[in-house]
Each structure stands twice: as structure tokens, then as C-alpha cells.
Amino acid sequence: MKTKAKTPNKINIVTLGCSKNLVDSEVLLTQLKGNNIAATHEASNNDANIIVINTCGFIERAKQESIDTILRYADAKTAGSIKKLYVTGCLSHRYKEELAQEIPEVDAWFGTMELPALLKRFKATYKHELLGERLTTTAKHYAYLKISEGCDRPCSFCAIPLMRGKHASKPMEQILLEAKNLVKNGVKEIMLIAQDLTYYGIDIYRKRKLAELLDELAQVEGLAWIRLHYAYPASFPLEILPVMQKHGNICNYLDIPLQTGSDAMLKAMRRGITRPKTEQLIQNIRESVPGIALRTTLIAGHPNETEADHEETLKFVEKMRFDRLGVFSYSHEENTHAFTMPDNVPEDIKQARVSEIMSLQEDISLDINQAKVGKVFKVLFDRKEGGFWVGRTEYDSPEVDNEVLVSAESYVRLGDFAQVKIHEAQAFDLYGTLV
Secondary structure, three states: OOOOOOOOOOEEEEEOOOHHHHHHHHHHHHHHHHOOOOEEEOOOOOOOOEEEEEEOOOOHHHHHHHHHHHHHHHHHHHOOOOOEEEEEEHHHHHHHHHHHHHOOOOOEEOOOOOHHHHHHOOOOOOOHHHOOOOOOOOOOOEEEEEOEEOOOOOOOOOOHHHHHOOOEEOOHHHHHHHHHHHHHOOOOEEEEEOOOHHHOOOOOOOOOOHHHHHHHHOOOOOOOEEEEOOOOOOOOOOOHHHHHHHOOOEEEEEEOOOEOOOHHHHHHOOOOOOHHHHHHHHHHHHHHOOOOEEEEEEEEOOOOOOHHHHHHHHHHHHHHOOOEEEEEEOOOOOOOHHHHOOOOOOHHHHHHHHHHHHHHHHHHHHHHHHOOOOOEEEEEEEEEEOOEEEEEOOOOOOOOOOEEEEEOOOOOOOOOEEEEEEEEEOOOEEEEEEO
């Protein structure tokens, strides 16, 4: 009698949230394939029968997106479209017990530090020899490189320590090995990421070692761009600035989330810095690395933020003239320090403040961009979209910053650099022609 052939398992990993989550998904993908298990990331052909969702739990909007995604795949499991559904990441770590009761269709829930347990579900073992061999899911020419996990900072609004634990630096030799392997596989640009880059090394080397790490990474042959994300402003390690100035392949770019321009709010947020010290730090950075692009993030509507606090932030933004800026509306997160305060800024006021800050930043960005018209920039091309090749200068990170558009009538190769002369500037985009 003939029996029906058993369909082999295939796993698809779905990633939500930040670049740090993306790296975790890439590590999972690498480990699965290293165990000879068929696995994909964000596959569009729907041929996987096992789904792993890597969730985000940072703010309310991100949590809702994660829950909606889980429910969508839970429905798919009920309908028989998939066989197994697993959930990992920040939301799962933080609300595992509650979610397990609410969504019983999920076969198992895993926290942020439970990769070996997740692998065990697939009869796979964690292979330490794959530490430096991460598969990437981004464009082939750039990758994110996580240098530490967790955070020791006491920020009032942030739930990251609840989900990611205390700060834990990755050994320098492991980071360098991973960087070299990424370059060997075609990566030209590496974005260094962590919850707090500036704290790197203090736990395992007993001193901050970001400057030394940068100096070593800059000497990796073939690594064209190194970009720094998420630098904490309090006790900023100024010793990294001469290293940035010294090496041409360290981008003149720094992502330094400042959260507010109000002294009262800085204190309420437990940021460990004042507005005058923040302004002095920005001045020091700009003097030490001339032409550096600064990206920051702000929060609107933290508990007890007054209209006067908001006006202070607007004046701060106007004075500092950041090259790039993003704004979140405050999200009231359980078990954070701010959760002990009343969430007393109405949602419509939060959104109005977000809009007002971004409107101001749009004017600043347009002014900064218009000053680039007629100038030539080195551009790394990421993709083709519509009638344009789309790329970035060293002053822009993928997906969050400005882009340079060149007519597709010209010819460029994706993942290559080219010199581009800017002929038109908008608030968040530049248009140019190949030189």
C-alpha cells in the first residue's frame, strides 16, 4: 500500500522591531542552517510549515504590531496552513505567561536569552564554531554588528533592561572575527549597534574600550564604512572622537539619542545629564570631528511634561540643528520608573508635540540639504526603486536617514560606491547625477 510522503519541515523567521532584533534572527538562521535545517527569513513564498516570530516589546505601538502578527499566524495554524508556531524576542520575554494564556495556538514561548532552548525544539544544538559566521538578511553590502547586549542605565521610560537584562559586552576578539567574516562575504559597511555603545567593555575589561575597538575595526581590510548607533550622552567617552577623526573609514556620523531638551524632563527621565552639559558635548563632538552628522531621538509627552518643557525642547532642536532626528510619543510601560508617575499628557497633545518637533526638523533638514546642492558626495547604492538608483552618503544610515536618488538611466551596480553631484534637495532626499 502506498503511503503519503511526509512533507519536510521548513522554518520561516519573521522579525519585528529594531536592528538588534534583526541580528538575533540572523544568529538563529545561522544556527539552524548550521544544523542542516531548512530555514528562511521573511520568506514571501509561504512554503514554510513552521513559523518563528521574533517580537518587539519596546513601546505600545510595537507591542501591538507583535501581537497582531502572532494572531495572524495563530489563525494560519488553526486553518492548517502551518504546523507549528513559536514566539521569541522581547515581547515574549516580558509577557510570556500572560500571552501563553491568551494565545494557546502558540506551541512555545521563548525569552531573549533562550536561543539554545529554541534550537532544542528543532533537535538542533548551539554550535559555538558559528560565532563568527553569521548569515545576514540585509542587502549583501551592509550589516549590523551587535557589540553588547542589555543595559545598566536607569532611564525612567525604558523597559529594555526588563527584556534584555544587564549590560554584557561581547569580547573584542569575537567582534573582530565577526567583522572580518562579514567583509569576507561581501559586506562593505558595518553598523555598530548596542543599547549603549559607550558602555562597551566596562563589564569585562573594567574600562570603556569603544575607542580601542574602533581602532581595531578600522584596520579590517576591505571594511569601507563603520557607523556608530546608540551612543549614550552621559559620561560620553570623548576618547573615541580622535579615533573617528584618524580613520577615513569611520563614518562622520553618530546616533546619540538625547530624548529631550528640557532640564526638568532630563531629570525626570533619569538621564544623568543636564541641558548645558548636553550642548557642551555636542559642541565638543562637532569641534573634534568637523562635518560630523548627528542623529538624535526625542520623546514627546513624558509624564509631567509641560508646555514650557516642550517649548524648551523646540528651542533646543532649533539651536542644535541636528542633521537627522526622530520623535516617539511617550509609551507608559509597566515596571519602569515612569510607570509610577501619572501618564498625564493626553494622547492628542503628545501627537501634536511630535508633529511640531518634526515640522521644525523638516525645515532644518531642508536647509541643511539645500547647502549640499552643487557638491559631490561618495554614495553607496542600496537598491533600485521606480526610476531611480537609491543610495546613501556616509552621513546616512539605512532605512532611517536621507537617501540619494540617481536616475536609472545612468548605470551603477548595487553595493558599489560612486561619486554623485547633487542637483536638487528636498527635506529628506537628495537628487544627483553620477560624476
